[in-house]
Amino acid sequence: MAKPFLISFRVKSAEEVAQQLGVSKARRNRIFKIVGETLKKNSPEETLNNGKSKIRPVGENTYLTLRLRQRNNAKAAR
Amino acid sequence: MPKLHVESDACFLNIPYDKKFENLCLAYVVGVTAFGFIPRATLGVPRHTRRLERIFDLIRTCNVSVHDLSRIELDRRPPRAPRFNMPFELGLAVAWAILNPKRHAWIACDAVEHRPIKSISDLNGTDFHIHRGTIRGIFSALCDAFATRPQTRTVPEMMRVYRLLRKAIPDLQKDAGTKGLFQARIFNELTVAAALLWEQQP
Numbered sequence: 001m002a003k004p005f006l007i008s009f010r011v012k013s014a015e016e017v018a019q020q021l022g023v024s025k026a027r028r029n030r031i032f033k034i035v036g037e038t039l040k041k042n043s044p045e046e047t048l049n050n051g052k053s054k055i056r057p058v059g060e061n062t063y064l065t066l067r068l069r070q071r072n073n074a075k076a077a078r
Numbered sequence: 079m080p081k082l083h084v085e086s087d088a089c090f091l092n093i094p095y096d097k098k099f100e101n102l103c104l105a106y107v108v109g110v111t112a113f114g115f116i117p118r119a120t121l122g123v124p125r126h127t128r129r130l131e132r133i134f135d136l137i138r139t140c141n142v143s144v145h146d147l148s149r150i151e152l153d154r155r156p157p158r159a160p161r162f163n164m165p166f167e168l169g170l171a172v173a174w175a176i177l178n179p180k181r182h183a184w185i186a187c188d189a190v191e192h193r194p195i196k197s198i199s200d201l202n203g204t205d206f207h208i209h210r211g212t213i214r215g216i217f218s219a220l221c222d223a224f225a226t227r228p229q230t231r232t233v234p235e236m237m238r239v240y241r242l243l244r245k246a247i248p249d250l251q252k253d254a255g256t257k258g259l260f261q262a263r264i265f266n267e268l269t270v271a272a273a274l275l276w277e278q279q280p
Contacts, residue, residue, distance in 0.1 A: 011114035011229060012087060014274035020085070020116060021266040030253060031267055035274045038246040 082138045084181055089115035090136055090143035092167045095260040099149065103259060104247075104268070105213040106144065108240045109220035111272040112231040115142065121262045134170055141182055143171045144223075148189035148211060150197065165198060172201075185223040187216070213240060231276075239275045246271055 012020070018028045089110050093103055110117045118140055120133050137143055145168040152158045168186060175182040186204065188194045189211040195202055207223050209215030217236040250271065251257060254264045 012116070012273070014270055014277050017111075017116055017273040018270045021269060023266055023270055027253075027267065028270065031250070031270050032274060034246050034249045035242075035271050035278075037249075038242055039275075039278060042242060042245065 082135060084141055085116070085118075085139055086141055087115050088118050088140040088142075090140040090171070091117045091119045092143060092145040092164055092171070093119070094146070094149040094161065094164065095121070096149070097258065100259050101213060102146070102148075102209075102211070102216060104243060105216040105236075105240060106146070106220075107265075107268050107272050108236055108243060108275075109217050110144065111269065111276055112217075112229070112236055112239070113220065113224045113227045114229045116273075117265075117269055119265060121260060121265045133167055134174075137167070137171050137174055137182070143182070143184045144220075145171065145184060145186045146188070147186060147194050147197075147206075148209070168198075187219050187223075189215075213237070235279060239272065239279065242275050243268065243272055 014032075015028070018031070023031070091103075091106055091110065093099060093106060095103075107117050118136055120129070120136060145164060147164050147168065150160055150162070150164060152160055168184070171182065171184040175184050185207060186194065186201070187207045187209055189209060191208045194206045195204075207219035209219045214233060214237065217233045217240075221231070221233065247259070247268070250264055250267050254261065254267070256264055259265065259268065
């Protein structure tokens with residue numbers, strides 16, 4: 001399937017997309033606010049601070065380090 | 079037939095509107111916006127015209143269409159019948175593209191390899207994009223389909239935007255007073271949110 005005409009284009013901003021889809025200005029502002037909050041909540045710093053991130057700070061207990069510690073303790077007890 | 083204005087960046091999404099397909103629908107919205115297209119579905123079209131006319135007018139105004147044939151399955155409720163909407167709309171788009179090769183291109187996707195050619199052998203020789211019913215598969219299929227676009231996005235980037243958009247959905251649904259995604263308002267708002275998330279990506 002020939003698709004040469006798909007090459008010429010200009011990426012529209014979210015503002016322009018909203019206008020094209022007929023999303024009202026008030027709704028646009030609300031969507032921008034929701035997306036802004038989502039981005040803020042999911043920024044790497046934020047997720048690291050509230051402990052919800054999968055990227056754990058060094059030294060934090062994980063299942064494996066916990067198992068290792070239990071094994072070492074058991075060895076020491078013997 | 080009245081001449082319609084073709085939106086150069088509009089992409090007609092021919093997908094099933096059911097609960098099980100919501101995640102994949104979201105993946106299509108993210109994937110299509112990643113390449114600078116604005117997804118359009120029959121959901122966002124005014125309801126004062128006949129459904130078939132609305133669909134055909136929408137195909138005519140979009141310069142590309144994406145057709146997902148992964149859900150041509152038998153309905154559970156009696157009388158059991160396959161869902162022919164998607165292949166029917168694909169047929170309309172193919173006819174329109176044959177008549178207007180410079181104005182329309184179509185892309186067909188399915189979940190299972192070789193199945194589409196088995197069920198629609200008339201399209202033999204067409205490259206179907208196989209997504210295996212996964213979000214990552216859809217992104218990969220769209221990357222392949224839109225390889226000629228200058229806008230290049232990677233699948234991990236798309237996954238990131240997809241996850242962010244998923245997190246924004248409850249607030250958008252709450253505002254729209256709905257629990258689903260297949261309503262004109264929420265569909266358009268998701269598109270705007272996806273475009274905004276892409277804007278924010280480095």
